[in-house]
Amino acid sequence: MKREVNRSSVGVPVERTKRLVLLANMPYATAESARAAFTAKLNGIAYTLRQTLIYDQGKRMARHRELDRDTNLNVYFCDPHSRWKRGGRENINGLLHQMLPKCAALSINE
Numbered sequence: 001m002k003r004e005v006n007r008s009s010v011g012v013p014v015e016r017t018k019r020l021v022l023l024a025n026m027p028y029a030t031a032e033s034a035r036a037a038f039t040a041k042l043n044g045i046a047y048t049l050r051q052t053l054i055y056d057q058g059k060r061m062a063r064h065r066e067l068d069r070d071t072n073l074n075v076y077f078c079d080p081h082s083r084w085k086r087g088g089r090e091n092i093n094g095l096l097h098q099m100l101p102k103c104a105a106l107s108i109n110e
Contacts, residue, residue: 009025009026009027009028009029009033010023010024010025010026010096010100011023011024011025011026011034011037011038011060012024012092012093012096013038013041013042013053013054014053014054014088014089014092015049015050015051015052015053015054016051016052016053016054016076017051017052018049018051019088020045020049020050021092022041022042022045023096024037024038024040024041025037029060030060031059031060031061031062031063032063033060034060034061034063035063035064035066035067035070038053038067038071039067039070039071042067042071042073043070043071047072050071050073051073051074052073052074052075052076053067053071053073053074053075053076054076054077054078054088054089055075055076055077055078056077056078056089061077064077
């Protein structure tokens with residue numbers, strides 16, 4: 001049985017000060033898909049809950065300036081050389097990897 005790769009992707013924007021975690025369904029693992037999915041999710045919640053955003057380093061985050069403009073957020077990047085500064089983000093990613101297997105077909109209702 002051949003395993004399908006990249007059938008779906010989940011983006012995980014984390015609000016920095018409130019620690020609000022959202023799951024955003026992305027049809028493709030691209031920068032444009034991430035920006036569109038994050039914009040839709042973040043604009044769907046109250047502004048007081050979405051003041052700052054933590055972003056991981058990576059090519060899917062290349063459109064962060066457009067996300068900043070579209071959502072009126074301050075975007076912060078995790079320091080790639082200081083794991084102790086990324087504890088919350090790393091913990092969330094670890095828990096999601098346990099709950100959402102990598103090759104699973106994901107269907108998140110918007």
